[in-house]
Amino acid sequence: MLSDHLRPWLNALRPAPQAVNTRERLRVVLGAALGLLLAGGLSHALMPASLPWLVAPLGASAVLVFGVPASPLAQPWAVVGGNTVSALVGIACLRWLPLPPFAIAAVAVALAIGLMFLLRCLHPPGGAASLLMVLSATQDWHFAFEPVALNSLLLVLAGMAYNSLTGRRYPHAQQAAVMPAGAQVAPPRFGEAELDAVLVRYNQVLDVPRDDLADLLHEAELLSYRNRLGGLRCRDIMSSPVITAEFGTPLAEAWALLQQHRIKALPVVDRVQRITGIVTRADFMRAAEADRRDGLAGRLQSLLKPSPGTHSTKPEVVGQIMSRQVRVASADRPIAELVPLFSATGHHHIPIVGEQARLVGILTQSDLVKALSHGP
Incomplete structure (x- = not known):
């Protein structure tokens, strides 16, 4: 005993x-x-x-x-x-x-x-x-x-x-590291405020610099995802075929596709299926001036209605309201690397490209949740 x-x-x-x-x-x-x-x-x-x-x-x-x-x-x-x-x-x-x-x-x-x-x-x-x-x-x-x-x-x-x-940083700055401009680094799921709150709750002298602690937690999180998701690649869980639009697709037709298929985004492609942009429900709301709360339904309906004649003072086709900066991922990219993008950057969908950068599928939060729930 x-x-x-x-x-x-x-x-x-x-x-x-x-x-x-x-x-x-x-x-x-x-x-x-x-x-x-x-x-x-x-x-x-x-x-x-x-x-x-x-x-x-x-x-x-x-x-x-x-x-x-x-x-x-x-x-x-x-x-x-x-x-x-x-x-x-x-x-x-x-x-x-x-x-x-x-x-x-x-x-x-x-x-x-x-x-x-x-x-x-x-x-x-x-x-x-x-x-x-x-x-x-x-x-x-x-x-x-x-x-x-x-x-x-x-x-x-x-x-x-x-x-x-000998390759060790000294002095070692004791604040969050500043990322270089244009760096494409996926952030961790927790933010600066969450990390600070946990450190305050810990309330002890920590013999690790704050930025190193954040990096270690981020790496451990990614390793955990890799272990859970195994060798899954984007092509293994992506949704395909993809509902798409073209630059000249009328706004009413694109909105109908979003509503009919209950999706939040339409990749915009050219004739050879290369990504040229993406149009989301948020783009439609922005074009309809959603910041003005009065009469939103009417303004949206007016936006979707084609203008008579050859000239128009409002957007008529998808290419006029779409976002041209699109984050994409290759079909061979490990799923674990994309988890932080969904969890911390507000992404709900990432187009997946294959050979010659042609669209082959789309990865959504729902696809990711299913993969995580069925992981090892």
Whole structure:
């Protein structure tokens, strides 16, 4: 009975597996060695011989700067600010608090953590820097800048150079990544507001930058879709044949097709079935000035009614109201890659093209739901 309660507790103490290959481990080890060599060597050359040329907390800082350079706790301001501010707090507590040494140590570390939170430079080795000032009975304010601040600055500079040369972004911006103009990247199902709300609810220091967390969740979501949908391609679930229109199709005829087949869009094709646009119910509403709520039915009816004579002041055919920018997908494209488009961008239908970019089908939200419900 005791073992049933003890086993889960013992299992919780087991170290978590690290998904880091040998090459990355060697990169971190070599970086820490070079970073400390640079920081220690230059500090030794620049500082008076009477001062220590390297402080112990810098070893822990090196683990963060080279081991987890994306971490908010490892960024330049966190390293330099956290170590320096904490050292100043330790010196201040030692000089001004009339308490036993063990009490001063506890207060100094606690105050250092609070100040690092306030100044947005939380850095775990900062707690060690504060404690070091107390244990070494250091009361000289200058010590917080030489060697603590100098050591930290040199380590950060080494981290910038080494991480960049070895393919790691450092400093790592701690905000959502800005996508280049024109980039065709499917967004995740959750938005910025949802992610922020979850982080607020989590209410703990997260040792992962926000943009990396979003990317990881997005990749995990796509992998989940791939696993559920298996090897399904667009051609496997698309609707075919497709109800289409041409540029010169009268608006009344196109509207009748939408109503008759209970669909939301008509791909517009040329004579060889290549996509030239798409017309949706929204396009009809826009042409009928749906933003004016009075008399919408009448305006729609007027739009659909052909104008007498050879000249008209309103649209008459599909080509005049269709959307020319159409997102399409190839018949061989994996279904999993299109899921975020439907879930996050408002797409209800994506035309599917085959050889020579000719229309072969259309993929709708209904098709996707059926595929997901029958997935493995």
